[in-house]
Amino acid sequence: MIFTEHRFLFFFLVVFLIHWALPGQRTRKLWLLGASYAFYASWDFRFLSLILTSTIVDYLVGIGLARTQLPGRRKILLLVSIFVNLSILGVFKYFDFFVESASELLKFMGLTTEVPRLNLILPVGLSFYTFQTLSYSIDVYRRKLKPTYNFIDLSLFVAFFPQLVAGPIVRAIHFLPQLRSARRWTRVDVRACLVIFMVGFVQKAVLADHAAPIVDAYFAAPDSYSMVSGWVANFMFLLQVYCDFAGYSNMAIGAAGLLGYQLPVNFLFPYLAGNPASAWQRWHISLSSWISDYVYKPLRRPGQSRMANYRNLMLTFTLFGLWHGASFNFILWGATWGLATVGYMQWSRFRRLHTHWGPLPSWLAVTLFMAWIALSITFFRAPDFGTAWTVIKTLLFLTPAGDLPLEGFGGLLGVGGLSLSLLLLFLIHAANQRGIFRWWVRVPSQVFAAGYGAAVPMVFACTAINVEPFIYFQF
Amino acid sequence: MNRFWLGAVHCLWFVIAWLGVHALIEIVPESTAHVGAKFEYLEKHKNDFEVIFLGSSRVFRGVDPALFDLRMAETGKPISSFNMGIPQMGGMETLHVLRRILGLESGRLRLVVVDPEYVFPYRWGSTLRDTSVHTLDNTLELISMQIALSKGMKFTDRLTSTFRHVNAYLDNVTQRGRISQAIKVAKNSYVELLGPASNGFATIEWSVKLLSRYGDAGNLVKRQRKFRLQHRFIENIALPRVLMVSKQPLPPLMPHEKRYLKELMEAARKSGVQLVFVKLPRAYQAGPRFLEAAQLEELVPNLFNYDDPERFPEFFAFENRWDRSHFNAAGARLMTLQLATDLAPYVRPAP
Numbered sequence: 001m002i003f004t005e006h007r008f009l010f011f012f013l014v015v016f017l018i019h020w021a022l023p024g025q026r027t028r029k030l031w032l033l034g035a036s037y038a039f040y041a042s043w044d045f046r047f048l049s050l051i052l053t054s055t056i057v058d059y060l061v062g063i064g065l066a067r068t069q070l071p072g073r074r075k076i077l078l079l080v081s082i083f084v085n086l087s088i089l090g091v092f093k094y095f096d097f098f099v100e101s102a103s104e105l106l107k108f109m110g111l112t113t114e115v116p117r118l119n120l121i122l123p124v125g126l127s128f129y130t131f132q133t134l135s136y137s138i139d140v141y142r143r144k145l146k147p148t149y150n151f152i153d154l155s156l157f158v159a160f161f162p163q164l165v166a167g168p169i170v171r172a173i174h175f176l177p178q179l180r181s182a183r184r185w186t187r188v189d190v191r192a193c194l195v196i197f198m199v200g201f202v203q204k205a206v207l208a209d210h211a212a213p214i215v216d217a218y219f220a221a222p223d224s225y226s227m228v229s230g231w232v233a234n235f236m237f238l239l240q241v242y243c244d245f246a247g248y249s250n251m252a253i254g255a256a257g258l259l260g261y262q263l264p265v266n267f268l269f270p271y272l273a274g275n276p277a278s279a280w281q282r283w284h285i286s287l288s289s290w291i292s293d294y295v296y297k298p299l300r301r302p303g304q305s306r307m308a309n310y311r312n313l314m315l316t317f318t319l320f321g322l323w324h325g326a327s328f329n330f331i332l333w334g335a336t337w338g339l340a341t342v343g344y345m346q347w348s349r350f351r352r353l354h355t356h357w358g359p360l361p362s363w364l365a366v367t368l369f370m371a372w373i374a375l376s377i378t379f380f381r382a383p384d385f386g387t388a389w390t391v392i393k394t395l396l397f398l399t400p401a402g403d404l405p406l407e408g409f410g411g412l413l414g415v416g417g418l419s420l421s422l423l424l425l426f427l428i429h430a431a432n433q434r435g436i437f438r439w440w441v442r443v444p445s446q447v448f449a450a451g452y453g454a455a456v457p458m459v460f461a462c463t464a465i466n467v468e469p470f471i472y473f474q475f
Numbered sequence: 476m477n478r479f480w481l482g483a484v485h486c487l488w489f490v491i492a493w494l495g496v497h498a499l500i501e502i503v504p505e506s507t508a509h510v511g512a513k514f515e516y517l518e519k520h521k522n523d524f525e526v527i528f529l530g531s532s533r534v535f536r537g538v539d540p541a542l543f544d545l546r547m548a549e550t551g552k553p554i555s556s557f558n559m560g561i562p563q564m565g566g567m568e569t570l571h572v573l574r575r576i577l578g579l580e581s582g583r584l585r586l587v588v589v590d591p592e593y594v595f596p597y598r599w600g601s602t603l604r605d606t607s608v609h610t611l612d613n614t615l616e617l618i619s620m621q622i623a624l625s626k627g628m629k630f631t632d633r634l635t636s637t638f639r640h641v642n643a644y645l646d647n648v649t650q651r652g653r654i655s656q657a658i659k660v661a662k663n664s665y666v667e668l669l670g671p672a673s674n675g676f677a678t679i680e681w682s683v684k685l686l687s688r689y690g691d692a693g694n695l696v697k698r699q700r701k702f703r704l705q706h707r708f709i710e711n712i713a714l715p716r717v718l719m720v721s722k723q724p725l726p727p728l729m730p731h732e733k734r735y736l737k738e739l740m741e742a743a744r745k746s747g748v749q750l751v752f753v754k755l756p757r758a759y760q761a762g763p764r765f766l767e768a769a770q771l772e773e774l775v776p777n778l779f780n781y782d783d784p785e786r787f788p789e790f791f792a793f794e795n796r797w798d799r800s801h802f803n804a805a806g807a808r809l810m811t812l813q814l815a816t817d818l819a820p821y822v823r824p825a826p
Contacts, residue, residue: 006645007638220697449485453492457650461500465652 001042003251004205005467011039012255015161019259025182029152032259036161040124043165047123050088055151055158057084058133062147062154065140074141081137089130093122097326125165127323129158131290136172138294145173153179162255166248166472168266168286175261183260191441191448193257198452199428200250202459203243207424209464211240219381222391230394234374237381239425242271244471245284271373274365276340279373291320310345314338324380329388333379340372500650512668513559513675514575521581525825526556526818528675529569529576530590533755534560536801538588539811540674546815547822554824558675561668566594567624570738571617577746583825586749588818593763594624594735614644624731624738678804679797698798706793713799714791717757718784725768732765736774751777751821755810756790757800779817781810 001008015035022028041048061081065074096117136157139145148154157175218225218233225233249266256263270283280288299312314335321334351357360368375395382388441448517524528538540556547554559572569591576587609617617640625633646652667685670677677685679695686692702709743750752775754766769775784791795806802810 005642006649007642010645217694220694221700224696445481445485446488449488450492453489454496456493457497457500460649460651461653463652 001039002467002469003248003255004201004209004463011035016258020185026152028183029156029179032161033152033156033159036156036159036164039161040159040164043124044121047126050092050123050126051129051159052155054085054088054129054133055155057081058137058158059148059151059154061137062140063149065137066147078137078141082134085130085134085137089126092126094322094326101328128167128169129164131169131287132172133158135169135290135294139171139173145176148172148176150179160256160261162252162259162261163263166245166252166470167284168249168252168264169290170263170286171290174264178261185260188258188260189441190258191445193254194452195254195441196250196257197254198455198459200247200252200254202247202424202462203250203428204247204470205463205467206459208240208243208247209466209468211236211243212464212468213466215240215381219383219387219391222382222387222394225394227394227397230391231374234377234381234391234395235370237377238271238370238374239422241377241380241471242267243425244468248470248472271370272366274360274362274369275344276337276369277344279369280337280341287323288320291316291323295319310342313341313345317341328385329379329382332385332388333376336376336379340376497650500653513561514572516669516673516675517557517559517576518579520557521579522583523555524557524581525554525583526586526588526822527559527576527584528556528588528590529559529564529573530753530755531560531564531592532562532801533757534558534590535562535668535676536560536679536797537755537807537810538814539676539678539807541672541676542808542811543815546812547819550819552819552822552824554822556674558670560590560675565592566735567617567620570620570735570742571613573739574742577742577748580746584746584748585823585825586751586818586821587743588751588753588814589739590753590755591735591739591763591766594732594765609640609643609647611644614640614647620738624734626734627730676807678807679801680804695797698801702796702798705799709799710793714784721783725764725771728765728768728772728774732769733774736765736769740775749777749821751779751818753814754778754780754782756782756784756787777821779814781813787813 001011015032019028019031019035022031037048037051040051058081061077064077068074068077099117136145136154140147153176154172156179157170157172160170160175163170215233215237218229218236222230222233246267249263253263253265264286266285268282268285270279273279273282296312296316299315301308304312315338317334317338318331319334320337321330321332324330324333351359359365375392378388378391378395382391440451443451517527526540526543528534528540535558538558538560540558543556544554547556559576561568561572564572569589573587573589576584618637621636621640622633625636667677667682669675671681679699683692683695686695705713740750752766766775766778767780770778781787781790789795789809790802790806792806795802795809797803797806
């Protein structure tokens with residue numbers, strides 16, 4: 001069930017109406033939990049057992065941590081939680097990759113072995129809820145959060161359907177308190193939630209889904225297309241991946257808000273950041289802050305050298321890449337971001353030491369930065385390393401390109417397709433910056449209702465005909 | 476005004492604005508791509524054809540009506556035929572389209588040659604034609620067809636398939652992708668599906684040339700490239716595997732497959748049109764075998780099975796194929812000539 005499908009809209013309407021019609025917070029939570037499990041089961045009901053296992057283990061670990069003050073025992077409990085959660089993730093997501101990589105390495109060394117493969121289907125959203133449950137155990141261990149004794153609360157925190165399959169990654173420290181207090185309809189900012197839901201819908205169904213076939217066509221046979229087509233396709237993919245994920249996050253925030261719960265903002269126009277360090281404070285914020293809090297900061301030691309810091313950064317970014325998918329492409333993609341961040345930090349240091357080197361003009365910084373991410377995102381999109389290398393060579397004039405032009409949207413419309421999409425994206429950004437959305441939610445209510453009613457069919461008419469699954473579902 | 480009535484007024488504003496804009500958007504022409512493209516043409520020329528070929532892209536890329544007609548004329552049977560093959564046409568859609576064709580009550584149609592795919596799963600997905608086909612009447616028909624045919628199958632599968640029809644109907648009602656449809660029309664998918672001779676047939680070579688102009692040929696090019704790269708694998712592993720599968724005992728005919736075939740034949744019988752089943756070569760991949768099983772049970776009287784590398788090695792020869800599933804122009808020529816030879820006794824020119 002994809003958020004932009006009618007069946008999700010219908011499902012959400014039913015959940016929403018019954019949620020607010022039910023008396024009492026406990027019954028509402030039970031209803032939401034049932035709906036969340038039903039939502040997840042619509043993909044594959046067998047994987048519910050994994051969510052339940054994670055929830056039960058972390059519930060017991062949380063209670064165990066509350067009942068003991070002995071450091072050794074607390075550490076063991078934390079390790080149990082980490083072991084169980086990462087084992088599930090490891091078996092379902094990474095086992096085959098590591099086994100195949102080991103086999104390749106042995107083959108390279110002249111040893112051939114038969115390796116067992118599990119060929120398991122990757123459960124949707126596994127990485128997302130694993131990180132959520134881990135954050136709960138770690139925060140309880142660090143005594144930042146009191147464990148919950150309410151199993152329903154913890155289960156709903158793990159399985160809350162608006163963000164279950166593709167984030168934002170919610171921290172228990174932010175979400176559990178919301179579950180403890182009663183939700184009131186009068187406190188819901190309905191208009192803001194509806195607007196953010198529609199913005200997300202437009203990003204996903206209009207922009208990302210229109211870009212998808214063009215990008216797919218290019219990456220299906222990259223050596224057949226011209227160099228310009230390659231750059232267009234890579235920029236299209238930048239547009240697609242951002243609109244796809246930011247769109248999902250916005251719809252999740254809107255849907256959760258309509259049910260009375262706040263989710264954290266996940267995107268702040270990252271392509272305009274102008275440098276890699278700032279970009280990760282604006283892209284998939286919930287994951288980058290998670291990685292920063294639970295991976296990068298624990299690696300840091302007081303008084304450590306600059307090189308040690310760079311090493312930690314490289315390690316963190318490589319893990320970040322690996323989180324996205326079990327393949328060398330993603331590892332390489334993460335590593336390129338690590339290198340870029342290290343390079344940027346060195347450059348900043350150089351500028352501090354040589355003050356006559358002023359900062360780059362912001363337009364130039366943004367342009368260079370976008371060109372770089374368009375190049376590096378090849379590793380993210382290409383199905384394998386060979387294809388990625390072919391694309392990179394084409395983009396950098398290292399190999400003769402094909403002669404097929406890549407024109408999405410057909411003929412003349414195609415030439416303008418990318419520009420139109422970027423323009424729309426820019427308009428969304430400008431509207432946000434200038435507070436137009438805030439103004440829009442404050443217009444008289446009849447005007448808002450009529451405006452929203454008029455916008456809905458226009459948005460439906462402009463959507464792509466193919467409902468593409470969210471890219472981040474696979475992670 | 477209390478909160479309830481205020482809410483109701485807002486909802487009313489919302490609905491009025493929606494319907495108003497919805498009516499305006501209807502001005503944008505609806506796409507006639509895919510089934511619509513061919514069907515519209517057929518509707519306009521319903522009394523022009525004696526023979527119609529129906530099936531998936533194997534039929535679309537493999538049967539050349541012009542050559543077929545020429546061959547028939549040489550045998551003293553001057554007829555006209557039309558290729559109604561549509562990429563990814565699944566079993567359910569074949570039945571639906573057959574009913575639509577027969578519903579045209581053509582005074583000239585004598586023979587429909589069908590190459591049915593698997594009956595389930597429901598394969599249309601969110602395609603352009605999926606949406607345009609799902610008018611209220613069609614949706615109700617499709618759902619009842621689905622329910623009737625899938626008796627005895629897993630409840631969840633039946634439910635999911637039914638919901639997909641409802642979803643597609645809602646896509647239709649909300650005019651989902653109407654602008655994309657208009658763009659598709661601008662991109663000439665209409666021309667591609669009708670083919671250069673407007674008889675529903677297009678060789679892949681011709682399509683690649685046409686679609687390259689719109690940057691849409693990538694998928695076809697990729698398929699050919701993959702096929703060439705897998706040459707050795709296909710000849711040494713895939714083909715022997717297909718041969719091995721074809722020699723295994725036939726699986727029993729499932730109840731829904733029986734019902735499906737009966738529905739197809741009943742629809743044709745009522746319209747006085749003869750139905751002939753063919754199984755075009757799936758080449759290197761084991762296809763559905765219910766037609767052979769049905770022939771054994773004498774449910775299907777007329778079946779021509781070309782999916783046999785021993786009897787028809789030329790259909791599996793590398794130089795006659797574009798990719799694993801489709802003929803190239805040379806293969807399509809061979810296939811059509813074979814069909815013309817085998818179907819000659821069934822073809823009757825209209826008086």
